Amino acid sequence: xxxxxxxxxxxxxxxxxxxxxxxxxxxxxxxxxxxxxxxxxxxxxxxxxxxxxxxxxxxxxxxxxxxxxxxxxxxxxxxxxxxxxxxxxxxxxxxxxxxxxxxxxxxxxxxxxxxxxxxxxxxxxxxxxxxxxxxxxxxxxxxxxxxxxxxxxxxxxxxxxxxxxxxxxxxxxxxxxxxxxxx
Amino acid sequence: xxxxxxxxxxxxxxxxxxxxxxxxxxxxxxxxxxxxxxxxxxxxxxxxxxxxxxxxxxxxxxxxxxxxxxxxxxxxxxxxxxxxxxxxxxxxxxxxxxxxxxxxxxxxxxxxxxxxxxxxxxxxxxxxxxxxxxxxxxxxxxxxxxxx
Numbered sequence: 001x002x003x004x005x006x007x008x009x010x011x012x013x014x015x016x017x018x019x020x021x022x023x024x025x026x027x028x029x030x031x032x033x034x035x036x037x038x039x040x041x042x043x044x045x046x047x048x049x050x051x052x053x054x055x056x057x058x059x060x061x062x063x064x065x066x067x068x069x070x071x072x073x074x075x076x077x078x079x080x081x082x083x084x085x086x087x088x089x090x091x092x093x094x095x096x097x098x099x100x101x102x103x104x105x106x107x108x109x110x111x112x113x114x115x116x117x118x119x120x121x122x123x124x125x126x127x128x129x130x131x132x133x134x135x136x137x138x139x140x141x142x143x144x145x146x147x148x149x150x151x152x153x154x155x156x157x158x159x160x161x162x163x164x165x166x167x168x169x170x171x172x173x174x175x176x177x178x179x180x181x182x183x
Numbered sequence: 184x185x186x187x188x189x190x191x192x193x194x195x196x197x198x199x200x201x202x203x204x205x206x207x208x209x210x211x212x213x214x215x216x217x218x219x220x221x222x223x224x225x226x227x228x229x230x231x232x233x234x235x236x237x238x239x240x241x242x243x244x245x246x247x248x249x250x251x252x253x254x255x256x257x258x259x260x261x262x263x264x265x266x267x268x269x270x271x272x273x274x275x276x277x278x279x280x281x282x283x284x285x286x287x288x289x290x291x292x293x294x295x296x297x298x299x300x301x302x303x304x305x306x307x308x309x310x311x312x313x314x315x316x317x318x319x320x321x322x323x324x325x326x327x328x329x330x331x
Contacts, residue, residue, distance in 0.1 A: 034239045138233045
């Protein structure tokens with residue numbers, strides 16, 4: 001049903017319908033913005049990435065070869081924009097989300113006994129390639145096939161990357177669990 | 184099955200991405216391995232925690248930025264292209280054309296108002312009548328009857 005709606009809205013966007021464009025934005029803005037914020041750990045850059053994504057939708061709506069896969073297309077563009085901004089930031093002097101554990105570790109959050117906060121900190125501390133698959137799978141509920149389409153990997157590679165990401169997260173959170181499970 | 188394989192299958196199992204045979208082998212391993220059971224339970228706990236997190240609100244500034252983007256009109260047909268090109272006449276040129284047309288209109292109206300009224304011409308009706316042609320045949324010799 002969603003795919004059908006997406007196809008109809010995309011066809012209307014192609015003919016210059018601003019309301020259809022707004023409807024697609026309303027449908028995907030929260031997911032794409034949440035994805036970009038978690039990937040970039042920066043509100044302002046995440047807004048830039050989402051804006052660029054919809055700018056591309058505006059210009060390239062007529063060239064999307066598979067309208068049924070619009071969701072994957074939007075995520076793929078948002079991811080590429082976010083990674084480009086991330087690379088730009090690494091070349092500059094601003095903070096890198098992959099270096100976040102230096103500022104706050106899961107152990108610090110552990111002291112506050114908040115698993116949600118500890119998990120968010122641990123997630124932000126993961127490598128970008130691990131963080132993105134966790135967000136796409138756990139928070140956005142995408143299938144391995146969709147994640148593979150977005151990241152340009154094979155499904156078996158996505159499966160392996162998700163496993164390593166979960167193992168890395170579990171290792172970072174092990175002190176919290178060990179503390180809690182201690183008799 | 185190694186711990187690594189069992190944990191990789193556990194990770195895929197919670198996503199519903201493991202075949203029946205692999206799942207059977209994985210559960211066989213989990214039945215005997217506390218470390219891998221712990222891993223699987225923590226994977227499920229992480230998922231539950233992540234899903235319970237409140238969504239990140241989208242800033243209104245982003246709405247304004249995206250919704251202010253103007254959509255290009257489609258250029259699928261020559262007619263649409265023609266219409267689009269007519270819209271793109273510069274303002275100065277459009278104003279000059281409008282003033283010229285207005286001047287011509289006003290001049291024409293003033294000429295029409297200043298002209299003397301014309302007498303209506305007398306009309307005559309002429310009826311042309313014609314008769315249909317009649318074909319006359321001379322009698323043939325064979326048709327003649329002897330005179331008695």
